[in-house]
Amino acid sequence: MTVRAATDDPSANEVVGVTNRSGAGQFLIVCEHASKFIPAGFGNLGLDHAALNSHIAWDPGALAVAEAMSALLDAPLVAQRVSRLLYDCNRPPEAESAVPSLSEVTQVPGNTGLSAADREARVARFYVPFRDTLAGCLDRRIKSRPASAAASRPGARPRSSRFIPSRPSTRGSGARPGSASSTTPTPGSPTRCSRPRRPGWIWSSTATNLTALRTA
Secondary structure, X not given: OOXXXXXXXXXXXXXXXXXXXXXXXXXEEEEOOOOOOOOOXXXXXXOOHHHHOOOOOOOOOHHHHHHHHHHXXXXXXXXXXXXXXXXXXXXXOOOHHHOOOEEOOEEOHHHOOOOHHHHHHHHHHHHHHHHHHHHHHHHHHHHOOOHHHHXXXXXXXXXXXXXXXXXXXXXXXXXXXXXXXXXXXXXXXXXXXXXXXXXXXXXXXOOOOXXXXXXX
């Protein structure tokens, strides 16, 4: 299965891909940590090959799982196409961990000492196209639902919390774009899956950072 560019906007093409856009299933799959790619011009953020291929740069295998789910559920898949070290699209712009200077136990030189303007440039280049593409996919699917379904399920409100002992606790405290809220994890607590406000609305895997939003 091929991840296709979401729009003809080059900035969006670089950041986000949409697979199976017209999928007729009940879910929309979101995978923010799908890629370890860092575009030219960022100098690999000052990291070596080992770091760039490690978990700090992406969730290895997450995209393959997401693609399998997309095919199984006939669901659209929205995936981030650049490393979360450049910008973690699972985080809002105000979160420090959106552009981490420390990821798990690894310093990220290319993210250290960024000015407010530098961070805003990352938000505009990476977060905004991803957020807008995801919001557009959700809007189209919600508008296409039968009126009876729209009345009974007014909207998905994802919440997630997770804690992995090898990471600083701030890593798991950000809200997904468009989410209602998130819960700050308690250090030492077990890894948890998200809980929906209404049964059946959302499934989230903390192991792969995948989310399936029910839209029908």
